[in-house]
Amino acid sequence: MADKTIFSEILDGNIPCDEVYKDELCLAFRDIQPQAPVHILIIPNKAIPSLREAQEKDSQILGHLLLVAAKIAEKEGLEAWRTIINTGAEAGQTVFHLHVHVIGGRALTWPPG
Numbered sequence: 001m002a003d004k005t006i007f008s009e010i011l012d013g014n015i016p017c018d019e020v021y022k023d024e025l026c027l028a029f030r031d032i033q034p035q036a037p038v039h040i041l042i043i044p045n046k047a048i049p050s051l052r053e054a055q056e057k058d059s060q061i062l063g064h065l066l067l068v069a070a071k072i073a074e075k076e077g078l079e080a081w082r083t084i085i086n087t088g089a090e091a092g093q094t095v096f097h098l099h100v101h102v103i104g105g106r107a108l109t110w111p112p113g
């Protein structure tokens with residue numbers, strides 16, 4: 001069993017969040033340290049540590065997270081946005097509960113750092 005992360009605590013209601021969307025599979029809330037005018041995190045209810053540990057049986061959850069990302073982006077009025085899943089510390093992952101970043105509201109450069 002993986003260690004509890006801050007995102008599990010948010011899911012359990014032990015730590016507050018600025019919620020923007022919730023359904024039976026996931027929760028979305030505003031990032032506490034936004035990197036753009038819109039910066040939202042979408043997390044599955046299931047505590048998958050990262051994309052590395054995701055399995056075939058998680059396909060529905062993974063697909064759902066992306067569809068929710070698009071729904072949220074539209075609700076936020078974004079014409080363009082970036083979805084990011086950091087996997088592993090060297091790629092910038094700091095919370096080991098899989099999450100999708102939705103970032104937008106300003107011009108985004110490429111390649112990312």
Ligand code: AMP
Binds near residue numbers: 006041092096
């Ligand atoms: P990552 O670096 O990809 O693991 O993303 C983790 C994100 O979680 C970072 O952008 C943090 O700013 C964000 N974060 C950490 N703690 C909280 C929190 N309590 N509420 C909202 N966002 C958080």
